[in-house]
Amino acid sequence: MSEALNDLQRHAAALDSADAFAKHRDLFALDDADTVYLDGNSLGALPRHVPDRIADVVTRQWGELRIRSWDESGWWTAPERIGDRIAPLVGAAAGQVVVGDSTSVNVFKAVVGAARLSPESRDEILVDASTFPTDGYIAESAARMTGRRVVPVAPGDLRAALGPRTAVALVNHVDYRTGRRHDLPGLTAAAHEAGALAVWDLCHSAGALPVGLDAHDVDFAVGCTYKYLNGGPGSPAYLYVAERHQAAFDSPLPGWNSHSDPFGMTPGYAPADGAARGRVGTPDILSMLALEAALDVWDGVGVEDVREKSLALTDFFLECVDTYVPAGRVTSVTPAAHEERGSQVSLRCEDGADAGAVMRELIARGVVGDFRRPDVLRFGFTPLYVGFCDAERAARVLGEVLAGS
Amino acid sequence: MSEALNDLQRHAAALDSADAFAKHRDLFALDDADTVYLDGNSLGALPRHVPDRIADVVTRQWGELRIRSWDESGWWTAPERIGDRIAPLVGAAAGQVVVGDSTSVNVFKAVVGAARLSPESRDEILVDASTFPTDGYIAESAARMTGRRVVPVAPGDLRAALGPRTAVALVNHVDYRTGRRHDLPGLTAAAHEAGALAVWDLCHSAGALPVGLDAHDVDFAVGCTYKYLNGGPGSPAYLYVAERHQAAFDSPLPGWNSHSDPFGMTPGYAPADGAARGRVGTPDILSMLALEAALDVWDGVGVEDVREKSLALTDFFLECVDTYVPAGRVTSVTPAAHEERGSQVSLRCEDGADAGAVMRELIARGVVGDFRRPDVLRFGFTPLYVGFCDAERAARVLGEVLAGS
Incomplete structure (x- = not known):
């Protein structure tokens, strides 16, 4: 699994390098490098100039x-x-x-x-x-x-x-x-x-x-x-x-x-x-x-471009989840088909896992999503400030949590 | 009239000195000494600690x-x-x-x-x-x-x-x-x-x-x-x-x-x-x-005390209006009886005066009230930050405006 991990991480870095919105992240107060914020579908991050x-x-x-x-x-x-x-x-x-x-x-x-x-x-x-x-x-x-x-x-x-x-x-x-x-x-x-x-x-x-x-x-x-x-x-x-x-x-x-x-x-x-x-x-x-x-x-942002990045992000996150999360532990309830997908990925915890506890542990490890009863982990991908390395890290930490490591 | 003016001004200063809420004014951002703000019944002033x-x-x-x-x-x-x-x-x-x-x-x-x-x-x-x-x-x-x-x-x-x-x-x-x-x-x-x-x-x-x-x-x-x-x-x-x-x-x-x-x-x-x-x-x-x-x-303010000052303020303002404003130019539509009065004084402009223009001139001279169509000048008295000298000045400037001076 370590080779796959490296592949994904290299791929994530390459995607971030090519991301036309990478500079947009700096417009937001996201200075806590130890945090991946995937809850912008609940509360968007603070744009730096707002205060x-x-x-x-x-x-x-x-x-x-x-x-x-x-x-x-x-x-x-x-x-x-x-x-x-x-x-x-x-x-x-x-x-x-x-x-x-x-x-x-x-x-x-x-x-x-x-x-x-x-x-x-x-x-x-x-x-x-x-x-x-x-x-x-x-x-x-x-x-x-x-x-x-x-x-x-x-x-x-x-x-x-x-x-x-x-x-x-x-x-x-x-x-x-x-x-x-x-x-x-x-x-x-x-x-x-x-x-x-x-x-x-x-x-x-x-x-x-x-x-x-x-x-x-x-x-x-x-x-x-x-x-x-x-x-x-x-x-x-x-x-x-x-x-x-x-x-x-x-x-x-x-x-x-x-x-x-x-x-x-x-x-x-x-x-x-x-x-x-x-x-x-x-x-x-x-x-x-x-x-x-x-x-x-x-200003100057096209929603079509946002959509393109959103789909790339959620595709990549799903790929990382497939790789990192032990088989059978989660099922995506978000459609695989692009035309049926928004900008979040929702994973249902299987095997009777306590999704609330899983999310609390994710947050403790710096991956902020949220939990919707009874068994859904939600990860929101805000294209203006979430990157591919964020997606890779979130899936990796989820895999670690679900593997009990 | 200059003797009455001096009496009212002396009285106002004495009332302000005895005012238990005088210190409260400092809690508000009211540093523009050239302004009397009597529109707190529309938008209250900013408490200094809020920003x-x-x-x-x-x-x-x-x-x-x-x-x-x-x-x-x-x-x-x-x-x-x-x-x-x-x-x-x-x-x-x-x-x-x-x-x-x-x-x-x-x-x-x-x-x-x-x-x-x-x-x-x-x-x-x-x-x-x-x-x-x-x-x-x-x-x-x-x-x-x-x-x-x-x-x-x-x-x-x-x-x-x-x-x-x-x-x-x-x-x-x-x-x-x-x-x-x-x-x-x-x-x-x-x-x-x-x-x-x-x-x-x-x-x-x-x-x-x-x-x-x-x-x-x-x-x-x-x-x-x-x-x-x-x-x-x-x-x-x-x-x-x-x-x-x-x-x-x-x-x-x-x-x-x-x-x-x-x-x-x-x-x-x-x-x-x-x-x-x-x-x-x-x-x-x-x-x-x-x-x-x-x-x-x-914190620590009793509404009964606020009411007492409010009535004293509006009483005093009406007294000043009686003194300063030429007879017949305005009529108070706010009841004289305390039990029927809120914390504002509304004056109807008589003689066909354009109340909107009167209020604009008052504001230009630093007395901020507001105007309600067709003919009413409103002056709100917020006991926590309006003083008796404010009331005196507002009435005096109103008298000057209506006298055309």
């Missing part, structure tokens, strides 16, 4: 300009402005993405908004049964509050489940647990053929692979910004409402920030045009402007 | 500990922990306040939650007709989504409007525009007598005067944290659900953070007990921990 930007927001914009910053520092327009920064990363033209609130709150806006665009006879909201739970819980509430019912469907069965009763299909682009990428163009087209609308959750895809919201005629989408977009812990989420739906979008959370004349402070609600209709209350400026700063690392 | 605390959150907690901070830096429990810091300021025992989301989103949770605790025959949601608009817009959505209708009522008529059809009364404790304080104990008791529930919006009272949520049996309350609580721009709001309602509280936004076992990630929703049931999605940690730091300025 200074936040210090300016706190000390000068809030501390000195105070209330004037709503205009002079561009606070008021931040939700749409930052939405337009995210838009190209998810394949959306400007004016369709607005930042604010949590992903859960945006799922509520999107599912209710989509349901309200459907005739009442369409009384079903299809939700992928393996979804991140919050989507299902919130869809249940949205269904209850719009006179619909949720129908949980395995993603593979979604096409067959679409029909004349379907109002909305809510699907995760990439499954948080398995890393499986679902067929966004195909399922969106199938939903439309059935007369339904498609709402996509991009939490585990935006920033890691092309999404193509406009190109594939997606109706609504939501996503978080603290994973592959590195916006910081709990940074605000975003809502995409396709331009063709904006004029009819009827938000269930019509806060004053979404009013056409918010400072008119009139008792009657009149919704703003465009992306601003998805706003609700006063935006959380510190978290939002940290996100805005963090997005600078995307 | 260092935020730098630690960004650089060490996010940048170095990364994902570990969810446990090790107490991120996960922040919403309830910070709720318990706010609780004593609004007269609530621990375990009933949770921080997160915007005020608008919390109004939605509270009004829907309260409506769902009422029989369907109670089909009216009373909303004070002079409310901050977002409360009315959101109440309208909550009513629509729970099969109720909104009945706008002038706050003075609320008692008479309560009846067997009332499910919920949503009232602002202090009116954002006029600074009028409504009778929280009396209206809450009247709502209960009518068999209805009371939801209070504390945006313009929390941190400026005693609220007494528990003492007055309030059912639900919401509030922002960026005004008198100085939490920073768009810092997260809070939700109070009285302990007696928590077990039956049925949130319209049942995100995974409110699940009894959030990391079980089960498809079925089972709500957490206690304040956590009011959570939704992943909390915006940077904004939230800025708020937590900002709350340190309340």
Whole structure:
């Protein structure tokens, strides 16, 4: 095994040398050389320039300009402005993405908004049964509050489940647990053929692979910004409402920030045009402007190139796992086929191994992934700052842990 | 007038000398001696120690500990922990306040939650007709989504409007525009007598005067944290659900953070007990921990003492306005009676004066208040950092502006 190890390590070094994103790693605070950070699919690493930007927001914009910053520092327009920064990363033209609130709150806006665009006879909201739970819980509430019912469907069965009763299909682009990428163009087209609308959750895809919201005629989408977009812990989420739906979008959370004349402070609600209709209350400026700063690392980066590196990284990691991990100890639940894979690898522990304990030991040895009950080890590969030597080391240490050495 | 001026200035200096909170001003970044900041009822000033605390959150907690901070830096429990810091300021025992989301989103949770605790025959949601608009817009959505209708009522008529059809009364404790304080104990008791529930919006009272949520049996309350609580721009709001309602509280936004076992990630929703049931999605940690730091300025401060200074300040400001402002140019729309006054003074411009232009000129001369259409000048008095000399100067400059000098 030592020869294979050397081969893999040499190969990893060669891949890192040829990596066009190798220089990008320096943009991030990743100075702990003893750590391989493979949890960027849960919390992205800190871009190095963000602390200074936040210090300016706190000390000068809030501390000195105070209330004037709503205009002079561009606070008021931040939700749409930052939405337009995210838009190209998810394949959306400007004016369709607005930042604010949590992903859960945006799922509520999107599912209710989509349901309200459907005739009442369409009384079903299809939700992928393996979804991140919050989507299902919130869809249940949205269904209850719009006179619909949720129908949980395995993603593979979604096409067959679409029909004349379907109002909305809510699907995760990439499954948080398995890393499986679902067929966004195909399922969106199938939903439309059935007369339904498609709402996509991009939490585990935006920033890691092309999404193509406009190109594939997606109706609504939501996503978080603290994973592959590195916006910081709990940074605000975003809502995409396709331009063709904006004029009819009827938000269930019509806060004053979404009013056409918010400072008119009139008792009657009149919704703003465009992306601003998805706003609700006063935006959380510190978290939002940290996100805005963090997005600078995307300047000049093409998502197609990110995807190419992501697939190379996860391919290589799977190869290393095959080599280093004793046979039968783990099974990848992430699809081998590229078109079905996101930017993470999830390994199920076999033989009754305690996956939680395995992950704790990995972390103790400097390989940071995470654990999803009952038996899944998740390793996220953020192409902007994870390298091939990281992947090799992670697999090697996993092999050592599982071999009990 | 020059003798009166000297009297007022001497009086102001004497009041500042005797002010127990004078030392508190040093806790805030208010070094611009040429500015009187009377807009803390819109955006509270920056507590001096907050930038260092935020730098630690960004650089060490996010940048170095990364994902570990969810446990090790107490991120996960922040919403309830910070709720318990706010609780004593609004007269609530621990375990009933949770921080997160915007005020608008919390109004939605509270009004829907309260409506769902009422029989369907109670089909009216009373909303004070002079409310901050977002409360009315959101109440309208909550009513629509729970099969109720909104009945706008002038706050003075609320008692008479309560009846067997009332499910919920949503009232602002202090009116954002006029600074009028409504009778929280009396209206809450009247709502209960009518068999209805009371939801209070504390945006313009929390941190400026005693609220007494528990003492007055309030059912639900919401509030922002960026005004008198100085939490920073768009810092997260809070939700109070009285302990007696928590077990039956049925949130319209049942995100995974409110699940009894959030990391079980089960498809079925089972709500957490206690304040956590009011959570939704992943909390915006940077904004939230800025708020937590900002709350340190309340250590050892009694809200009753704050109220006493607030009334003395607004009394004195009104006296100075009487003296300095030419007769007939402004009328106070803030009640003279202490029990009906919040912590701001709102002056209506008479004689067709352009209040927006007046405020711009005030700001140019270093007196920062704000303007609410069509004709109101608002001056907020934050007792922790506004002094009597500030009040005197603000009134004097207002007099100069209105005299055209």
